[in-house]
Amino acid sequence: MSAASAAPLKARGAPFRVMPGFKLSLGFTLFYLALIVLIPLSSVFLKTFTMTWDAFFSAVTSERVMASYRLTFGASLIAALLNVVFGGILAWVLVRYKFPGKRIIDALVDLPFALPTAVAGITLTALYSSNGWFGQFIEGVLGIKVAFTPLGVVVALTFIGLPFVVRTVQPVLEDAEKELEEAAASLGANSLQTFIRVIFPTILPSLLTGFALAFARATGEYGSVIFIAGNMPMVSEITPLFIITKLEQYDYAGATAIAVVMLVVSFLLLLTINLLQAWTRGKAKKS
Amino acid sequence: MDARKGEEIMSTNTTAAAGVDTALPTARRFEPNVGPVVLEPLWVRTVLITIALLFLTTFLIVPLVAVFAEAFKKGWEAYIAAIIDPDAISAIKLTLITAAIAVPLNLVFGVAASWCIAKFDFRGKSILLTLIDLPFSVSPVISGLIYVLMFGAQGWFGPWLQAHDIKILFAVPGIVLATIFITFPFVARELIPLMQSQGSEEEEAAIVLGASGWNTFRRVTLPNIKWGLLYGVILCNARAMGEFGAVSVVSGHIRGETNTMPLQVEILYNEYNFAAAFAVASLLALLALVTLALKAFIEWRLNESDADDSALRSTEH
DSSP states (O other), X not given: OHHHXXXXXHHTSSOOOOSOOHHHHHHHHHHHHIIIXXXXXXXXXXXXXXXXXXXXXXXHSXXXXXXXXXXXXXXXXXXXXHHHHHHHHHHHHHHHOOOTTHHHHHHHTTHHHHSOHHHHHHHHHHHHSTTSTTHHHIIIIIOOOXXXXXXXXXXXXXXXXXXXHHHHXXXXXXXXXXXXXXXXXXXXXXXXXXXXXXXXXXXXXXXXXXHXXXXXXXXXXXXXXXXXXXXXXXXXXXXXXXXXXXXXXXXXXXXXXXXXXXXXXXXXXXXXXXXXXXXXXXXXXXX | OHHHHHHHHHHHHHHHHTOSXXXXXXXXXXXXXXXXXXOOOHHHHHHXXXXXXXXXXXXXIHHHXXXXXXXXXXXXXXXXXXHSSHXXXXXXXHHHHHHHHHHHHHHHHHHHHHHHHHHOOOTTHHHHHHHHHGGGGSOXXXXXXXXXXXXXXXXXXXXXXXXXXXXXXXXXXXXXXXXXXXXXXXXXXXXXXXXXXXXXXXXHHHHHTTOOHHHHIXXXXXXXXXXXXXXXXXXXXXXXXXXOHHHHHHHOOOTTTSOOHHHHHHHHHHTTOHHXXXXXXXXXXXXXXXXHHHHHHHHHHHHHHHHTXXXXXXXXX
């Protein structure tokens, strides 16, 4: 209705607006956006334009920075995969089953968003160091060191990414049409077949979106990682920390060059996430 | 009607796109009142619930307990002493000041942005939405770096600032700016989908009946969006008080002057003063718990008003 009545007005070119404040609110929005976000962010790119191509290339491909990419992206990948598996199970359980304490658990899932990263960092370090609650057990029984190794980075990034998969899969599972499941069941499918053929295809886009969100967050993460990582160059030094190291050496250009690489990666991830969500939307429309 | 519904879904999705906090769209939904039609065998359910709870206990509950256990390891007196330490007090003050500046500014921005995006049609709206979400996809370290590039000694405005003896970097203004950047999208991304879903019929009616723009906003819009507004403010505040990476880059770590609470935690921890570090950390953990509790409460309120929209609106007018 409203769309139809608005159309002829638009076609005439100058829409008559009842609502006031368009220029004021849009003007302020654009001004504030430019001042706080766009101008400062553009400084990163402008700074790299002052570098020669060779200087830029050698800054972003030095041996130490390559090792930090491997760690950052590798650990983020493992952490995001862990979150897909366990976050998927968590979302499933929260939507479909009833058990005591469910509401509190549902609220607690957001803890990694609410807890400052430095607090998460020192706490995970205390837990997984050699004399910590988890650390003494893992080291004593399995002989594996977690804190101050790349494994510690994975632990911190798993913590940070935990809510993403849960929160993207949950609404899709809630909206999943029961009729389809009923139909599958009445046609003789058992619950595993129903899951593989009916439910899994429905939640796959949201699982992938959650994965991408968790991965994107993990690649930029700093606070929760630096305490538990040990920060040894070539071994357990993440890329964001390397940027800070460069800054502390007053190598602004070097720091900025690596920042540009990270920014380009996060913009590509953002694009991927948007495409994945378009796919989710398309699926939702079809059903 | 259909058109607007589509738009609403789209906007919820764009807001979730860049994101850190995708919690909202989910949590506001109704719990389905009927269980799944095909229930898995009991052993499957038990195994899945056990895995989920074990994972949650290991990664969330034990760490949360550990913060407080470590904080009180040396007893109450050491805990109190760590918190009333002058450096800790000044860190708490700076954290509160930073949030008190950053949150209202982002609140005003959030209202302005959602007003023009939700109530009007214009070209480039989806680009604007993406740009608003941008700070969420930038690493905190880079968020700090950009202000170093602008205001540092080698930065764009560095020489001018030095000549006029204005300190931004390694001082309070830098910390505030980095915090504003980091928390920039929070209020806007909560309000935009909410205001889009509410449409503008009520405001149009008020305007046509002769109310001024400001009165329309205050008497009609504000009551409708107050819970969403509060939700955004609470998330924004939690992040503003807890931000570490970006603030760490611009702060300069001057004790008693440019240390926020998370930075104070880091300094104490690096000095092996673990009990004191966890004492300050426990305050931040409490903040997180209060945030989660308020969030759950507001989600409940929003659900109520969704469920009983017309009734609620008529009582509020």
